[in-house]
Amino acid sequence: MHERAPSLNVWLVMLILAFDAALQATQVAVWRNGEVLARAEERLSRGQAERLMPMITDAMAAAAVDFKSLDRIAVTCGPGSFTGVRIGLAAARGLALATGRPAIGISTTEVLAASVADDERRGVDGMLAVIDSQRGDLFAQLFDAAGAALGPVVNVSPDALRALVGERSILTVGDGCEMAARGLTSAMRSRASAICDVSVLAGLAAKRGVDPAGPLPIYVRPPDVTMGPGSRALRS
């Protein structure tokens, strides 16, 4: 494991495996100090549980990196598809367990906001990361122009965004931009990718403190109470 140089606030070498399965794509990157050694992306809204590990082992092989030499594992921890979030987090926790390296969870909204280019941030008060919840509303989180969160992730209808944003001039980013425009007619859309850029994810994870509890999911919504087939569910 590479250590932080005592007197400098920089990482000497940081080798990170970063991946995301929470939104509309499954993505993997092997990243070293800002350089992407290997990268893979597949647009999948299903089948992440089949594709994620082969994509990871392929990317590790393409980068000629062994799991033992990783410093960190970085993963998106939601909000997004509940199943996708769990697929990513279970993989990250399994990798952390087997390698002894920490897994760092970063929210999808933070990755999206951090993906907005500097030139776009000039002249706005901040960014609003918006993700389609697939239930007719949005997961949203507001950030200032420097990328600092101004509040928690919320689950809101497009109509409620105006109150959230207030008088700020903001850029929207994420796959919920179109839906968000129904409530925020004047907001501009960022050019940044609507899916999480895994190299940005790795960069954020390189600077984050390690949480001993491991990466935790951000669901935002409580569980739906539905009974499953074949379970000991009770029909009345």
Place this chain on the structure above:
Amino acid sequence: MRVLGIETSCDETAAAVVDGDGRVLSHAVLSQIADHRPFGGIVPEVAARSHLHHLDSLIRRALDGASTGVAGLSAIAATAGPGLIGGVLVGVMTAKAMAAAAKLPFIAVNHLEGHALTARFTDGVAFPYLLLLVSGGHCQILAVEGVRRYRRYGTTLDDAAGEAFDKVAKLLGLGFPGGPAIERAAKAGQDRFKFTRPMKGKPGCDFSFSGLKTAVRQAAEALPPGPLADRDVADLAASFQAALVDSLVDRVGRAAEKFTADYPAGRALVVAGGVAANQALRTALSGVAAGAGLTFAAPPPALCTDNAVMIAWAGLERLRLGLTDPLDFKARPRWPLDPTAAPAIGAGVKA
């Protein structure tokens, strides 16, 4: 050889390490019953969240308990179906990731095969044998020819046996899970209601419990209005349990005749699955086995209900045969042991 087994298909999160001699080196289990009790049944999304929250620390405990690290393992096995897919995926992804990082084989275990093979390491039962698999999600009779080789003799046509226990327990206000609750209540009761024994005397080996459940409800409704008296609850529970056990005994008796004819080398009747923890059923089935000239094997109750030891053991049996799985293995919400058996329309994934 040491295999780590992971179980997350229903409401138990569990991890275990078993060695090549069939010794259980460790077993860490966490029941989610308290999380689900307010709903009177298992809520899939609640289960999936809970599995993710607890699984890695349970695996760590299992590895510590076995005094081994990941490097000391020969393979990583996880339940890959059938079951509640959200939870199954948590176990499968954790196992795949550990296997990839540690360069170990990944083994996708059929949860039902875990139950089916348990008596091989608890009682050293040899193939072929006759198996009654009775749980909350399944009720089947199978001839077990070998690892991955099953012939279904009978299945439920509607509810699983454990499901019937749960539904009747709810009806009687005995709470969830219903199996242990009914068994406790039945101890103080008599078979006063003499319910019709479902399917008894009918050809074949299929089950049906839906009518029995209705009969219990009708009997309860015919009692004087107001809350059920303790005596009535005990007698209803005892009568239900007696009818269900008699039905199972009749069906397994027929299957035993067929099995001894089909497999003259077969020597054993095995019961497995959560309902196999029921003592009245175990006693009755040992009588069926004796009558058919078979030995009777019932794993200890802790290995009848869902557990990870059976997944580790099934993984070990598969590893010995070279049956490992790729990292793109697709988890299966429905995964019958005998894929050639006809589906039972009313039973869906339970068949």
